[in-house]
């Protein structure tokens with residue numbers, strides 16, 4: 001099936017898209033792509049710097065451009081940024097070009113995984129946990145809208161998540 005040629009991971013910061021995406025690509029012998037990494041590679045600066053100079057809107061424009069390009073690939077596992085689903089054209093492209101997997105976990109778990117890392121400008125606030133809860137309330141319906149599969153990463157190891165995704169994609173479920 002054509003759509004199963006690509007696997008697109010969506011979900012919030014700290015759900016494990018980059019970590020699990022890399023491992024999943026390895027076991028499937030697919031190419032791994034990460035839109036956040038690609039944006040940083042091409043601009044030569046980190047994400048906080050892009051937010052500082054171009055604002056979130058500038059970052060979203062760059063994210064849109066990169067996604068448009070990356071989704072043209074075949075046999076790729078793509079880790080998207082946590083806010084990629086905000087743009088309707090991204091949602092449209094992701095669902096058209098591959099199997100979309102929503103990696104889900106609670107804001108508390110996201111917080112535990114991201115608290116020591118300053119690479120996420122949207123969490124550069126006095127109350128990051130509150131921000132994570134607000135973002136989840138806003139985006140959970142969008143993640144679900146595009147998802148073919150929803151897989152929990154709550155308090156479980158990455159290998160177990162990779163195994164579940166692989167099993168469900170290869171089963172008749174899709």
Ligand SMILES: Nc1ncnc2c1ncn2[C@@H]1O[C@H](COP(=O)(O)OP(=O)(O)OP(=O)(O)O)[C@@H](O)[C@H]1O
Pocket residue numbers: 011012013014015016017018019020036079080081082113114120153156157158161
């Ligand atoms: N299942 C897991 N169990 C424990 N730690 C995890 C798990 N998944 C990811 N992590 C850790 O959580 C942190 C965030 O993971 P990762 O960068 O993969 O998230 P992400 O979904 O790509 O986030 P972002 O949207 O910000 O890019 C990393 O330090 C990673 O090692």
Ligand SMILES: O=C(O)C1=C[C@@H](O)[C@@H](O)[C@H](O)C1
Pocket residue numbers: 012013036047080081082083084119120121122
């Ligand atoms: O949730 C978000 O909006 C973001 C998540 C990260 O993956 C990066 O794309 C960036 O920090 C923004």
Ligand SMILES: [Mg+2]
Pocket residue numbers: 017018019034036079080081
């Ligand atoms: Mg990531």
